Amino acid sequence: MDKVRVGVIGIGYWGPHLLRNLVSLPTVQVVAVADRMDQRLQEVKNSYPQITVTKDYHDFFEMGVQAVAIATPPATHFPIAKDCLEHGVHVMVEKPLALNSADAELLVDIAEQRGLTLMVGHTYEYNPAVRKIKEIIDSGELGKIHYINSTRVNLGLFQNSLNVMWDLAPHDISILLYLLGEEPVTVTAEGNASVFEGLHDIAHIHMKFPNNTLAHIHVSWLSPIKTRQMVIVGSEKMLVYDDVALTDKIRIFDKGVEPLPGNELYDVRCNYRYGDTTTPHFDWVEPLRVECEHYIESIVNGTRPHSDGASGLRVVQVLESADRSLYGSEERLQRMLMADPMRLKSDGARARFP
Amino acid sequence: MDKVRVGVIGIGYWGPHLLRNLVSLPTVQVVAVADRMDQRLQEVKNSYPQITVTKDYHDFFEMGVQAVAIATPPATHFPIAKDCLEHGVHVMVEKPLALNSADAELLVDIAEQRGLTLMVGHTYEYNPAVRKIKEIIDSGELGKIHYINSTRVNLGLFQNSLNVMWDLAPHDISILLYLLGEEPVTVTAEGNASVFEGLHDIAHIHMKFPNNTLAHIHVSWLSPIKTRQMVIVGSEKMLVYDDVALTDKIRIFDKGVEPLPGNELYDVRCNYRYGDTTTPHFDWVEPLRVECEHYIESIVNGTRPHSDGASGLRVVQVLESADRSLYGSEERLQRMLMADPMRLKSDGARARFP
Amino acid sequence: MDKVRVGVIGIGYWGPHLLRNLVSLPTVQVVAVADRMDQRLQEVKNSYPQITVTKDYHDFFEMGVQAVAIATPPATHFPIAKDCLEHGVHVMVEKPLALNSADAELLVDIAEQRGLTLMVGHTYEYNPAVRKIKEIIDSGELGKIHYINSTRVNLGLFQNSLNVMWDLAPHDISILLYLLGEEPVTVTAEGNASVFEGLHDIAHIHMKFPNNTLAHIHVSWLSPIKTRQMVIVGSEKMLVYDDVALTDKIRIFDKGVEPLPGNELYDVRCNYRYGDTTTPHFDWVEPLRVECEHYIESIVNGTRPHSDGASGLRVVQVLESADRSLYGSEERLQRMLMADPMRLKSDGARARFP
Amino acid sequence: MDKVRVGVIGIGYWGPHLLRNLVSLPTVQVVAVADRMDQRLQEVKNSYPQITVTKDYHDFFEMGVQAVAIATPPATHFPIAKDCLEHGVHVMVEKPLALNSADAELLVDIAEQRGLTLMVGHTYEYNPAVRKIKEIIDSGELGKIHYINSTRVNLGLFQNSLNVMWDLAPHDISILLYLLGEEPVTVTAEGNASVFEGLHDIAHIHMKFPNNTLAHIHVSWLSPIKTRQMVIVGSEKMLVYDDVALTDKIRIFDKGVEPLPGNELYDVRCNYRYGDTTTPHFDWVEPLRVECEHYIESIVNGTRPHSDGASGLRVVQVLESADRSLYGSEERLQRMLMADPMRLKSDGARARFP
Numbered sequence A, B, C, D: 001m002d003k004v005r006v007g008v009i010g011i012g013y014w015g016p017h018l019l020r021n022l023v024s025l026p027t028v029q030v031v032a033v034a035d036r037m038d039q040r041l042q043e044v045k046n047s048y049p050q051i052t053v054t055k056d057y058h059d060f061f062e063m064g065v066q067a068v069a070i071a072t073p074p075a076t077h078f079p080i081a082k083d084c085l086e087h088g089v090h091v092m093v094e095k096p097l098a099l100n101s102a103d104a105e106l107l108v109d110i111a112e113q114r115g116l117t118l119m120v121g122h123t124y125e126y127n128p129a130v131r132k133i134k135e136i137i138d139s140g141e142l143g144k145i146h147y148i149n150s151t152r153v154n155l156g157l158f159q160n161s162l163n164v165m166w167d168l169a170p171h172d173i174s175i176l177l178y179l180l181g182e183e184p185v186t187v188t189a190e191g192n193a194s195v196f197e198g199l200h201d202i203a204h205i206h207m208k209f210p211n212n213t214l215a216h217i218h219v220s221w222l223s224p225i226k227t228r229q230m231v232i233v234g235s236e237k238m239l240v241y242d243d244v245a246l247t248d249k250i251r252i253f254d255k256g257v258e259p260l261p262g263n264e265l266y267d268v269r270c271n272y273r274y275g276d277t278t279t280p281h282f283d284w285v286e287p288l289r290v291e292c293e294h295y296i297e298s299i300v301n302g303t304r305p306h307s308d309g310a311s312g313l314r315v316v317q318v319l320e321s322a323d324r325s326l327y328g329s330e331e332r333l334q335r336m337l338m339a340d341p342m343r344l345k346s347d348g349a350r351a352r353f354p
Helices: A016-026 A038-045 A057-062 A076-084 A101-114 A128-138 A163-182 A285-303 A309-326 A329-344 A346-351 B015-024 B038-047 B059-060 B073-084 B103-116 B130-137 B166-178 B285-300 B309-326 B329-344 B345-352 C015-024 C038-047 C057-062 C073-084 C101-114 C128-138 C165-180 C287-301 C309-326 C329-344 C346-352 D015-024 D038-047 D056-063 D075-087 D102-115 D127-138 D164-180 D288-302 D308-328 D329-344 D346-352
Strands: A003-011 A027-033 A052-054 A067-070 A090-093 A118-120 A145-155 A186-192 A203-211 A211-219 A222-234 A238-242 A252-261 A272-279 B004-009 B028-036 B053-056 B067-070 B090-093 B116-122 B145-155 B186-192 B202-209 B213-220 B220-232 B238-244 B250-259 B270-281 C004-008 C028-034 C053-054 C068-070 C090-093 C118-120 C143-157 C186-192 C202-209 C213-220 C222-234 C238-242 C250-260 C272-280 D005-011 D028-034 D050-052 D067-070 D089-091 D118-120 D145-155 D186-192 D202-209 D213-220 D222-234 D238-242 D250-261 D271-278
Touching: A003 A016, A016 A027, A016 A067, A016 A285, A016 C165, A016 D038, A027 A057, A038 A052, A038 D015, A052 A057, A067 A076, A067 A285, A090 A285, A101 A118, A101 B329, A118 A285, A118 A309, A128 A222, A128 A238, A128 A252, A145 A163, A145 B220, A163 A186, A163 A203, A163 A309, A163 C143, A163 D038, A186 A309, A186 B213, A203 B202, A211 B186, A222 B220, A222 B238, A238 B220, A252 B220, A252 C068, A272 C143, A272 C165, A272 C250, B004 B015, B004 B220, B015 B067, B015 B285, B015 C038, B028 B059, B053 B059, B059 B073, B067 B073, B067 B285, B067 D102, B073 B090, B073 B103, B073 B329, B090 B285, B103 B309, B116 B285, B116 C118, B116 D145, B130 B220, B130 B238, B130 B250, B130 C202, B145 B166, B166 B186, B166 B202, B166 B213, B166 B220, B166 B309, B202 B309, B202 B329, B202 C101, B202 D308, B213 C165, B220 C038, B345 C272, C004 C015, C004 C057, C015 C028, C015 C068, C015 C287, C028 C057, C028 D164, C038 C053, C038 D164, C053 C057, C057 C073, C068 C073, C073 C090, C073 C101, C090 C287, C101 C118, C101 C309, C101 D164, C118 C287, C118 C309, C128 C222, C128 C238, C128 C250, C143 C165, C143 D222, C165 C186, C165 C213, C165 C222, C165 C309, C186 C309, C202 D202, C213 D186, C222 D145, C222 D222, C222 D238, C222 D250, C238 C309, C238 D145, C238 D222, C238 D329, C250 D222, C272 D271, C287 D213, C287 D271, C309 D288, C346 D238, D005 D015, D005 D056, D005 D288, D015 D028, D015 D288, D028 D056, D038 D050, D050 D056, D056 D075, D067 D075, D067 D288, D075 D089, D075 D102, D089 D288, D102 D118, D102 D308, D118 D288, D127 D164, D127 D238, D127 D250, D127 D288, D145 D164, D164 D186, D164 D202, D164 D213, D164 D308, D186 D308
Parallel strands: A003 A027, A003 A067, A027 A052, A067 A090, A090 A118, A145 A211, B004 B028, B004 B067, B028 B053, B067 B090, B090 B116, B145 B213, C004 C028, C004 C068, C028 C053, C068 C090, C090 C118, C143 C213, D005 D028, D005 D067, D028 D050, D067 D089, D089 D118, D145 D213
Antiparallel strands: A145 A222, A186 A203, A203 A211, A222 A238, A238 A252, A252 A272, A272 C272, B145 B220, B186 B202, B202 B213, B220 B238, B238 B250, B250 B270, B270 D271, C143 C222, C186 C202, C202 C213, C222 C238, C238 C250, C250 C272, D145 D222, D186 D202, D202 D213, D222 D238, D238 D250, D250 D271
16 A cells, blocks of 8 residues: 655644654655744754655645645644645644634535545544543443533643633543533633733633533643643542543542431431542553544545544534633624634735745 | 630531530630530540530520530521520631521621620631741732632532532632632632532632632532642742642742743744742641630630631622522522521521520 | 540650540540650640549559550550559550560560450551451452562651661561561661661661562651552552552552563563552541550450560560661660660669659 | 764664654764664664664674664673774663673773773763752752662563663662762662562662761562652751652752750650752753763763763672672572573674674
């Protein structure tokens, strides 16, 4: 089988990881890398002299590139992905798929019409820990899911045209939708713009799912301790997923609570059920490697990837709803304007980005 | 100086701790203990044969008891405290002071009129760690306070006429009001009644304070891991207070974020300031001992205690606001009815409680 | 049944805990407390006015005290225990039973002759966690025990006539003997006298047991972090006991290593077996309460307690062996002299201690 | 400046990390990689098509390779390093430098005579945390160093011709020699061969340094929890270095103990000094990158590297002393025979290794 000819666009923070994984796949030939910064291109050249580097990703189209991996700033995801799809190139793009659902839908449509793979980099859906948790939930071991609490905070990378929800919460939302297999009924949000006026750096998102399940997401760029934790409370057992932990990433608590019959007024207590706590073993693989392999397989086999465009669209829709709750109407407008320049002028994106 | 003659009402979970501390104070004579359960009274008798035990706290009034410590279920705080004050007895009552602000105000008024001490058991205001944090904030070391995030969760004691906010959040609210020295502008809440219909066991409270400070409180009776953590984000430094930690209860992170001038569109980053992390040393004393000593001093010196009735009232007001946000109008009513029996019949409380 | 009349000797650090537990037992009447410090006696008087306090424990003998609990400094254990036994009083004494095996044997003999209970306060043998571990080992779940590593360090209480092994290691040794059910074949030790010349404040004890089992104990008064951890490596599973942990005191790791057949010279690896990790649930009771109850039961029923005099003697014998390894002959002499005054003049102990 | 032409020998576990770092250095051209396994060579070829791969490192000598990095099994370090030096090639070799001090000395001599760089991969000497600790100790902040306790345990990679000390302790020993700047006066060891007869998988090494400083190293291949911790106790402060921690790798405890004047016999206590605990900030760089850069600089500038051959020799000497203590005379012999084949036939190494 011929190798798939791949190009990588954007090699700032995440791009090098994509590059390293793609380069190591026997089914892939990384043909070219595009970035607007000379130094980054030079570093690529050092380690991988066989790869062509360029400041303009449009060069890809004359090099027989069949598929791209896009890891540029979020505001450029839509115009670049659209451009590539329209040139008949398969696209894997980092989250969020776009900055509004209209753009996201457009990408889904174009990919559909052209028969191209459109995949969003919801890495956690390819994470062995998250897949193990999905398996546990689906087995019924936890019982009915009452509540999921997800925390993703750090002293983090501020983004100037995006609030913290758009930056961090796509991970949590994509995990929640994946684990619960359903969409929220209502989405509300609270937050604070602490450092820059108008730019929320701390947020809490509440998602009510059918059947009385509540999910809460806390994201922040202003926390002294890096935390990536998900607590899942079921009617039978409880589970904690600590993505930062070196070991014990998943712990299952055989704990529960039941009301005692005939509660008395002055001594109301429930029955606590306490059992063993278990750390299930699972084999680890780098999620990004799984994701990259899955992308290539989807292209080669013409199959739909798990985190396809529709999945990326659902995440964007939740974020839009959260935005509507977070901002008052006038503030909302301000934010729009701030983020606008890029989105409104998406056709002209090429002028400003490779 | 004569010892203050004290009686303890309710020795279920918290009462024995009160009793142990009061008994050890050289300025106190614990005269009597009341509880409706024989076995508890027997246990008191075993360890402290010198103390009179009774099932009816009204016996106290003929025993020259000058002051009581009340650790009965929340719904009985108001009627018993009122009763005691009306008998000319000083009152220290566990939180919350009452189940609505009207009742709380009434208690404040009676105590005022009669010149009696009314104190609420906001234990954390007497906790050396919290006092150290107050000192640090007041010194300006953290800069402007952007955000406080307080988590108090566990697999916890369900209460049948009170949601989880009334049970756990009085601690967080009293600490927040104490640390910030101001009252919130808005209070909203989200939550879930997972196990019992109508009884919220999980809640998130958002409090906006003047000057763009946000506080968030997460309380839950349904968490596998006991957590009592407060993260305080200032413009200069950040602080984490972990009440469950054996050491390092307070950690100060010399971390911050500043925007770099001339942010570029495709590579927007802020400057992260990373410095040392410090665990300040402070001397430990059991908070409840400090609280008990403070109660007795307030009585003896006729001074107003820190956590006085007014302080208890403010906490109840915040909880009422949170309730209004948490419940829709009809649900609210339901809850009222559920909690009602006790409050409506507060005059008749004696018939059902010692 | 009449209550057993008990006296407590020494209420410095550990004594108050003994007192609190004994006082709460329905089968016990604590008649009197002896200590040489007025302030401590006053504190007892405050909380327990019904108890007689005295500076001289000999007063006990005229008060019908049937049993004592001794929590005085180690050098006084032998003379006081001997004195009490000779007055026909049952004895529970804190560890170590004595400072040399000759003294310990003498106590065992006297108790035997007089038909009195002699019990040593090896609290951990009454600790639900240790008992759970014993149960796990005996079930064969861990396989053959290869190795036990016990760490008990802190910034700790220096004792002037005893090195750190005598202070801390009795706990570890008594646990090891209890868990393995056999005695060591060889005992060696290494250590350092860092702060005071001649007084070892850091030590490592190596105990070789039959059947190729090694145990290592690390004790120190000079460690910044309090650690009380025991790692037990079996041929089938491994177990970690963390006595400082609030939860997860015991964790069982289903991990092992097996050699692969046909190891190659340049790539020798074993097969690692990785399975789940489990925290078994067990009910908690304060070990000291179990110990106190067991003491009283042994007296009442005339049965031999688990941690009897013979058990205390075995621990002293291991410590003596460790001492012989730790010291050279001349240093050993010095230490002897330093510790001597108390032991040589044990008959005259009364003159210097209540 | 021309790039240094480098070859890498052995790309099993550690080699790929060396390769990745060397490849990224602008001063280096990685010309070739040798390993005896086809699959590994294929993986190198995938990611780095520009690099020549070979099963025989002797090919390097015809390719103008100026310097090698050797990451083969320990028993081959000596023959391969010797071979390369004799071909006039600079050598960086993983620890331990050789399996006995005679071989290590020979390598030092050859490098000296030929004017070649001989460097040992004591990575920790290039670790920013270790360098920060060295700086702290040298500043006198900790006072006199009483004691260092180093733990390096895991469920680890068994090696068939080497006990656990030779595998893991070179790290600890090289750190200790670096931090203390002096050599031990005595070295003793205890251990156990739990899984394979004659192959020690658990060991404790005690090193006494001049001026009453004790160091203890615990290494094990049989521990359920990965630990890499060093506790340094000084007369003024204490320091904990946790290499596994994601944050707080270094913590400084302002704690100490001083004897109180006039200790009394029955209540002997020292004064504990408790102050703040500090986590000093330092910038992180991958140690292996620093090490690789340092290797190239040493070659280019003709300067002696920090972890030079003499340093590697000192570590081997300590291990030899530890071996002598660990084994009895007959056991020692057995071990010798087991490890012998490789060392005795070092001249014939080429026949069996590339």
